Amino acid sequence: MKNLLEKQKYYTEKYRPQYHFTPERNWMNDPNGMVFFNGEYHLFYQYHPNGNTWGPMHWGHAVSKDLVHWEHLPIALAPDEHGAIFSGSAVVDWNDTSGFFEGKSGLVAIFTHADTYPDSDRPRQRQSVAFSKDNGRTWRKYEGNPVLQEESITDFRDPKVFWHHETNQWIMVVAAGQTVRIYSSKNLISWEFASEFGQGHGSHLGVWECPDLFQLPINGDVDQKKWVLFVSIGDNPEYPEGSRTQYFIGEFDGKSFINDYTPETALWIDYGRDNYAGVSWSDVSAEDGRRIYVGWMSNWRYANVTPTKEWRSAMTIPRVLELKKTEEGVRIVQKPIRELQSLRHEKIVIENEIVVPGQNLLANVKSNTFEIIAGFEIGEAKEFGFKVCKGTNEETIIGYNLENQTLFVDRTHSGEAVFHEDFGGKHESKLLPENNKITLHVLVDQSSVELFGNDGVSVLTDLIFPNQESKQIELYAKNGKVKLNSLELYTLKSAWR
Numbered sequence: 001m002k003n004l005l006e007k008q009k010y011y012t013e014k015y016r017p018q019y020h021f022t023p024e025r026n027w028m029n030d031p032n033g034m035v036f037f038n039g040e041y042h043l044f045y046q047y048h049p050n051g052n053t054w055g056p057m058h059w060g061h062a063v064s065k066d067l068v069h070w071e072h073l074p075i076a077l078a079p080d081e082h083g084a085i086f087s088g089s090a091v092v093d094w095n096d097t098s099g100f101f102e103g104k105s106g107l108v109a110i111f112t113h114a115d116t117y118p119d120s121d122r123p124r125q126r127q128s129v130a131f132s133k134d135n136g137r138t139w140r141k142y143e144g145n146p147v148l149q150e151e152s153i154t155d156f157r158d159p160k161v162f163w164h165h166e167t168n169q170w171i172m173v174v175a176a177g178q179t180v181r182i183y184s185s186k187n188l189i190s191w192e193f194a195s196e197f198g199q200g201h202g203s204h205l206g207v208w209e210c211p212d213l214f215q216l217p218i219n220g221d222v223d224q225k226k227w228v229l230f231v232s233i234g235d236n237p238e239y240p241e242g243s244r245t246q247y248f249i250g251e252f253d254g255k256s257f258i259n260d261y262t263p264e265t266a267l268w269i270d271y272g273r274d275n276y277a278g279v280s281w282s283d284v285s286a287e288d289g290r291r292i293y294v295g296w297m298s299n300w301r302y303a304n305v306t307p308t309k310e311w312r313s314a315m316t317i318p319r320v321l322e323l324k325k326t327e328e329g330v331r332i333v334q335k336p337i338r339e340l341q342s343l344r345h346e347k348i349v350i351e352n353e354i355v356v357p358g359q360n361l362l363a364n365v366k367s368n369t370f371e372i373i374a375g376f377e378i379g380e381a382k383e384f385g386f387k388v389c390k391g392t393n394e395e396t397i398i399g400y401n402l403e404n405q406t407l408f409v410d411r412t413h414s415g416e417a418v419f420h421e422d423f424g425g426k427h428e429s430k431l432l433p434e435n436n437k438i439t440l441h442v443l444v445d446q447s448s449v450e451l452f453g454n455d456g457v458s459v460l461t462d463l464i465f466p467n468q469e470s471k472q473i474e475l476y477a478k479n480g481k482v483k484l485n486s487l488e489l490y491t492l493k494s495a496w497r
């Protein structure tokens with residue numbers, strides 16, 4: 001039980017996100033084991049309970065009924081004789097294929113055990129399982145762990161498992177250096193190699209990690225589905241982007257993944273710097289039908305030195321994934337989950353206004369925890385958008401540049417940035433107007449910005465570390481006017497207090 005003073009201070013530290021998931025204390029990285037079961041969304045995560053930098057990995061744990069309000073639970077998995085607990089997934093074993101549940105249903109986690117080979121410092125990464133008969137409250141590791149090993153592969157981790165209806169078996173995708181390997185199983189314990197994908201495909205600028213494979217309809221048409229393969233690629237000091245996540249679109253028959261695009265095509269889920277290792281929730285009900293994912297809102301380039309101490313790192317807002325036909329081909333679109341609307345508080349609406357350079361229609365608004373949905377009609381202005389978390393010497397610029405047709409977040413002067421030389425800067429992505437319009441959906445939460453352009457066709461996620469008093473918001477146009485068709489701004493309540 002918290003006393004009154006603790007309650008008043010809870011989640012009020014400088015930079016503490018108010019509607020994003022953060023652990024109460026200490027270090028967090030990848031989201032793990034996301035599964036929906038008996039009315040609860042589970043979120044496990046890479047966790048170092050004894051420090052605010054990366055260390056011996058555990059699985060931290062939280063549950064939520066709405067993906068917005070989370071209840072912290074005790075650590076689910078801790079290191080043991082096989083090593084630390086790296087990333088992985090969880091599934092509902094509905095029909096007790098594993099035999100862990102006496103004919104009932106239960107949760108099975110499939111994760112990487114990480115240690116080193118005996119008498120050597122060569123990393124050893126092997127896949128193991130654990131199960132829970134009480135809605136994830138307590139876990140037992142399987143006695144026969146590890147269940148899958150490949151001695152010749154050094155980087156072999158982050159198993160993501162799902163039930164493949166068409167072939168009646170479990171499928172595991174797991175990262176293997178510069179490829180993804182696919183295995184199948186009838187019982188989650190004995191795994192058979194099926195295929196390997198990735199050589200020569202997509203980006204290989206870093207080690208492949210945290211794959212996910214799932215099927216989605218195109219433009220909502222269930223008769224036209226495609227398989228999507230997410231692959232995160234690790235930080236490589238030779239490239240400015242640090243760690244980031246690519247995806248492939250193609251076919252999967254229960255054995256092999258076939259890429260629809262040419263091997264050199266590289267598609268990215270996010271053009272900001274802070275969305276990594278994202279994977280999706282398993283077992284979301286068929287009535288709901290959504291494919292929801294969350295990413296780790298940081299970057300290996302500087303994750304260990306970001307300027308927070310009580311906790312370190314947040315998750316992105318959970319996002320719904322869809323496939324959309326665009327001029328360039330089929331692409332992933334992402335939208336914040338609708339449940340976030342429950343936090344909406346004050347509302348400001350503007351309709352059919354002209355944004356004139358030098359005038360700020362939002363001059364009276366002050367907030368650093370808010371959401372904006374705005375629709376612009378392309379006109380004279382060469383650039384337009386918002387300056388957020390604006391104070392005496394700082395601002396983060398979020399906008400659209402018409403000449404370059406780019407959506408961007410500029411955090412060069414966003415606040416604290418000296419903790420790492422690669423932190424400052426401007427990040428952009430290509431975005432074409434649709435029917436001469438650009439929509440910007442912006443989420444700002446103390447120390448992060450998420451920008452969804454044209455209903456999530458293009459997305460940028462960036463951390464920022466502004467002064468807590470920098471709460472001004474400016475709606476701006478540069479080199480000419482722009483027509484604002486509509487704008488809704490909502491301040492958002494805290495999900496934690």
Ligand code: FRU
Nearest residue numbers: 030046057086087157209277
């Ligand atoms: C990705 C990753 C995974 C690994 C985990 C370790 O961020 O490197 O590949 O399982 O983090 O914490």
